[in-house]
Amino acid sequence: MDAGRSSSSSSRYPLKETILQRKPSRDDLDRFIPNRSAMDMDFAQYMIAEARNGKENPLSNSPAKEAYRKQLAEVMNMNRTRILAFKNKPPVIESLFPEQASSFNQPKPVKPRxxxxxxxxxxxxxxxxxxDYYLNLLDWGSNNVLAIALGNTVYLWDASDSSTTELMTVDDDTGPITSVSWAPDGRHIAVGCNSSEVQLWDSFSNRRLRTLRGGHSSRVGSLAWNNQILTTGGMDGVIINNDVRIRDHIVEKYxxxxxxxxxxxxxxxxxxxASGGNDNILHIWDRSVASSNSTTxxxxxxEDHTAAVKALAWCPFQSNLLASGGGGSDRCIKxxxxxxxxxxxxxxxxSQVCALLWNKNERxxxxxHGFTQNQLTLWKYPSMVKMAELTGHTSRVLYMAQSPxxxxxxxxxxxxxxxxxxxxxTPEVAKPAPKSNPEPFANISRIR
Known part of the structure; x- marks a missing residue:
């Protein structure tokens, strides 16, 4: 046991034991050079001389010596207080501009999460x-009224007072309704039907203004407004630009x-x-390259998606950035x-991507989504880190719309x-809603 303890001690401190056993040689010694710059040699010599006379307090017998002692003490204390001494905080630098003085003293507010x-x-x-995954039955207008198509009927839900009114109903030969879209003025609304026709309605008077026919051969499942141009997309794969102000409304075909x-x-x-189809294709069309034969x-x-492309959303803070979502066998946001x-x-x-919306106030x-969780997912852009998953629906969330x-x-x-x-x-600064301008649609009521 003793031998083991000695061995353990030897292995734990090998350097220390080696130094004690070896006698230092002349070559190992360094010359010591004293530094007396911090010493008061006059006071030290005086104290040594007085101590030799056997006096315990030699400076207390003479007033002159007492004055000399106090002077020496003050000098020594002044020097010693500078060693490892705590200082007060440096004074705050006053701003050249009085209105900015408070900003130097106050920490910047941290934006709460x-x-x-x-x-x-x-x-x-x-x-x-x-x-039906391919339809678009929900839209929120600039007038803060939500339009939703249920079967053959379009209902309007006013978010300001939570009231519900019926806008219109079509018969079974025309319905069901396959798409709805508010015009930018927040008054007129386009309704696509299973019969291939598109109806334009005035929501203020609940009156049908006109019906667009002859453009499509089957149901119209997608609609998009561009000022006075109503773009329609059909099951026939055709995209038509309709100028709702003129009698011959078809002005372009894609x-x-x-x-x-x-x-x-x-x-x-x-x-x-941007147009997405059941053929897994996403097209980008530009009005500036329109050809003379009316087909652009x-x-x-x-062609990167591997399923139907229905979900489309243009970025509000970068004009040339588009997000698209693929169907069940693709599941990707691109x-x-x-x-x-x-x-x-x-x-x-x-999971299946059904709809996409950008936050207008944050990135x-x-x-x-559809199967299997039927959830809404909030992503941080551009990292695409999940911020939240909202659940509650028990079936695929086919349609989304955003308040003004x-x-x-x-x-x-x-x-x-x-x-x-x-x-x-809630946005930090509420922006006033744009004023409606019904002028581009003034001629609709005159056309039959």
């Missing part, structure tokens, strides 16, 4: 909502899809149109530079419910 409610604020029944056009979105500038060639033909046609990023969401993207202030999102699902989510929060 936004709380995202995990449940819907309100749930409404939506009976007879058609469970032909490039081989199957149903299920997604249409104009950019904020009104220059580029696409600017970009993008981001595109529409000037070059380059795919900037692709994210596999794990965030909201997606709605950009804060509230309405979602409609195959479970025949309409839910409202405060997912985008």
């Amino acid at each position: 936004r709380s995202i409610p995990q449940t819907s604020e309100r749930t409404l029944d939506a009976p007879e909502l058609v469970d 032909e490039g899809h081989q199957q149903e056009v299920c997604g249409l979105k104009w950019s904020s500038s009104g220059q580029q149109l 060639q696409w600017l970009h033909r993008l 981001f595109w530079n529409t000037h070059t046609g380059a795919c900037l990023n692709s994210v596999d969401t794990g 965030e993207l909201l997606s709605s 202030d950009g804060c509230t999102v309405a979602s409609a699902a195959g479970d025949e419910t309409l839910r409202f989510w405060n997912v985008f929060g």
Whole structure:
């Protein structure tokens, strides 16, 4: 036991034991050079001389010596207080501008993290909502009125007072209704039907203004406004620009899809149109390259998706950035530079992408999904980190619409419910709503 203890001690401190056992040689010694710059040699010599006389307090006998002692003490204390002494905080530098003086003393406020409610604020029944991935049955107008198509009827829900009115109903030969879209003025609304016709209605007077016929041979499942131009996409794969102010309303045709056009979105500038189809193709069309034969060639033909492309959303803070979502066998959200046609990023969401909405106040993207969770997912852009997942629907969330202030999102699902989510929060500075301008539609009522 003793031998083991000695061995352990030897291995733990090997350097120390080696130094004690070896006698230092002359070569190992360094010359010591004293530094007396910090010593008061006069006072030290005086104290040594007085100590030799056997006096315990030699300076207390003479007033002159007492004065000399005090002077020496003051000098020594002045020097010693500078060693490891705590100093007061440096004075605050006064600003040259008095109005900025307070900003130097106050810390910058930290923006609190936004709380995202995990449940819907309100749930409404939506009976007879058609469970069809290729249709677009929900839209929120600039007048803060939500339009939803249920079977053969379009209902208007006023968000200001939560009142519901019936706008119109079509017969079984015309219905069901397959798409709805508010005009920019917040008064007129376009309604696409299963019979291939498109009706224009005045929501203030609940009056049909005109019916657009002859453009499509089958149902019209997608609509998009560009000022006075109403763009329609049909099951026949054809996209038509209709000028609603003139009798011969068809002004352009875009032909490039081989199957149903299920997604249409104009950019904020009104220059580029994105169209998605059941043929898994995403097209970018540019009005500046329109040809003389009324059929326009696409600017970009993008074939990266492997399922139907219905979900489309133009970025509000970057004009040439487009987000698109694929169907059940694709499940991806892709981001595109529409000037070059380059795919900037692709994210596999794990489920069918039904709709996309950008946050107007923050760099965030909201997606709605089908199987298997039927959830809404909030993403941080461009990292695409999940910020929240909102659940409550029991069937795929086919349709989404955003309130005019950009804060509230309405979602409609195959479970025949309409839910409202405060997912985008409240903007820091409320922007006034743009004034409606009904002038581009003034001629609609004169056309039959």
